[in-house]
Amino acid sequence: MKIYLDGKFVDEAEAKISVFDHGLLYGDGVFEGIRLYGGNVFRLEEHLERLEYSAKAILLKLPLSRADLSAATCETCRQNGLKDAYIRLVVTRGVGDLGLAPWLCPKPSLFIIASKISLYPQEYYDNGLAIVTVPTRRINPAALPPTIKSLNYMNNILGKIEAKQFGALEAIMLNDQGYVAECTADNVFLVHKGEIITPSASQGALKGITRGTIFDIAKELGVPMREANVTRYDIWCADESFLTGSGAEVIPVVKLDGREIGTGKPGPITQQVLASFRRRVLVEGTRI
Numbered sequence: 001m002k003i004y005l006d007g008k009f010v011d012e013a014e015a016k017i018s019v020f021d022h023g024l025l026y027g028d029g030v031f032e033g034i035r036l037y038g039g040n041v042f043r044l045e046e047h048l049e050r051l052e053y054s055a056k057a058i059l060l061k062l063p064l065s066r067a068d069l070s071a072a073t074c075e076t077c078r079q080n081g082l083k084d085a086y087i088r089l090v091v092t093r094g095v096g097d098l099g100l101a102p103w104l105c106p107k108p109s110l111f112i113i114a115s116k117i118s119l120y121p122q123e124y125y126d127n128g129l130a131i132v133t134v135p136t137r138r139i140n141p142a143a144l145p146p147t148i149k150s151l152n153y154m155n156n157i158l159g160k161i162e163a164k165q166f167g168a169l170e171a172i173m174l175n176d177q178g179y180v181a182e183c184t185a186d187n188v189f190l191v192h193k194g195e196i197i198t199p200s201a202s203q204g205a206l207k208g209i210t211r212g213t214i215f216d217i218a219k220e221l222g223v224p225m226r227e228a229n230v231t232r233y234d235i236w237c238a239d240e241s242f243l244t245g246s247g248a249e250v251i252p253v254v255k256l257d258g259r260e261i262g263t264g265k266p267g268p269i270t271q272q273v274l275a276s277f278r279r280r281v282l283v284e285g286t287r288i
């Protein structure tokens with residue numbers, strides 16, 4: 001596998017970063033998780049825009065322009081002869097002293113991996129996921145804005161560990177106020193009486209690119225959609241629920257905390273959303 005690393009393509013075995021890289025030492029960096037479908041990088045511009053916002057938020061100057069990041073991403077897919085892939089684009093603060101000081105890291109490091117990913121077996125797309133609410137709360141935006149897609153995923157990882165301990169593949173994480181923020185690595189949606197509802201971005205979630213696509217799909221399907229403060233009760237009593245993410249794509253949820261959602265099967269609106277998503281991923285984005 002060829003990895004893009006700081007301007008060059010290197011073999012996987014040679015793709016190494018320094019032990020003094022602040023991305024490793026302190027999680028000081030930002031990243032994007034992007035999908036390639038049939039030679040089309042889905043919503044690449046939106047991902048690169050979010051990367052720019054994440055970098056701005058941590059006062060990190062990206063080493064490439066938007067156009068050059070786009071070109072490097074597409075070239076990484078071509079170098080590996082991929083038409084379908086999961087792309088991980090990472091920008092770290094770079095090498096510096098052992099102290100925290102980001103201003104002592106002269107040069108950010110950029111690497112791009114294009115590989116395969118399959119987060120959930122097909123059966124869960126057909127039958128839906130049973131998920132739980134975990135005790136670890138999503139980080140407070142006043143502590144570290146969850147809208148920054150940073151290399152700090154320990155909060156998410158603790159949630160993921162708790163999900164596994166409770167026998168689930170994914171988990172709802174609440175915010176400080178007890179409202180539903182998102183899952184450990186996906187955004188959350190419910191459908192109630194013909195309306196799609198999702199937690200407002202201010203409730204402590206990443207502004208997911210896939211989440212953004214659902215707003216467009218809802219318009220296309222003529223299904224009303226709004227953001228709201230969502231509680232566990234709202235999901236327990238919903239007619240349908242689903243999660244979205246570049247990893248998970250669109251995956252139905254049929255049980256939360258032991259409460260069956262709707263009929264306990266993936267709902268009709270969820271299935272229409274998934275079908276529309278499958279059509280869009282082949283056309284909305286950048287041809288490599």
Ligand SMILES: Cc1ncc(COP(=O)(O)O)c(CNc2cccc(C(=O)O)c2)c1O
Nearest residue numbers: 033184185186187206208209210245246247
């Ligand atoms: C915390 C969080 N919230 C929402 C999403 C969905 O955002 P997008 O629709 O823009 O992808 C994510 C993305 N999460 C994500 C994406 C791809 C792989 C993995 C993995 O678990 O390795 C996780 C995420 O990490």
